[in-house]
Amino acid sequence: xxxxxxQTLIEDATADFALGETDSAIAKLTRATAAAPQSFEAWHxxxxxxxxxxxxxxxxxxxxxxxALRPADLFINTTLSRIWMExxxxxxxxxxxxxxxxxDWKEQLKNPPAPDAGGLR
Numbered sequence: 001x002x003x004x005x006x007q008t009l010i011e012d013a014t015a016d017f018a019l020g021e022t023d024s025a026i027a028k029l030t031r032a033t034a035a036a037p038q039s040f041e042a043w044h045x046x047x048x049x050x051x052x053x054x055x056x057x058x059x060x061x062x063x064x065x066x067x068a069l070r071p072a073d074l075f076i077n078t079t080l081s082r083i084w085m086e087x088x089x090x091x092x093x094x095x096x097x098x099x100x101x102x103x104d105w106k107e108q109l110k111n112p113p114a115p116d117a118g119g120l121r
Contacts, residue, residue: 001035009035010042017049025049033065040069040076047079051086059083074103 013028043066
């Protein structure tokens with residue numbers, strides 16, 4: 001599977017999910033993760049779709065695979081925080097929530113906002 005084919009499959013799955021075709025979305029994302037187990041985007045999408053469907057075990061498994069690929073990613077840490085909160089493990093939820101905040105702060109330090117020109121002239 002080419003990178004373009006993989007991206008198209010993930011986008012198609014996301015569209016299916018948005019249209020309420022959850023079985024199709026899960027099938028496409030499962031195919032994507034099988035064909036490209038190194039695809040962070042596929043694992044993250046699979047975690048989010050499963051979480052939305054309240055399939056918490058499957059969401060956690062996919063989220064952990066995505067996290068293994070990009071442990072400092074803001075979005076996967078946020079996803080894992082939400083999953084752990086739903087599972088009732090506040091300590092783990094807070095851990096991943098803190099990791100998401102750290103990732104966000106690092107991104108802000110790399111790309112600071114433009115200075116506000118409204119105050120000084």
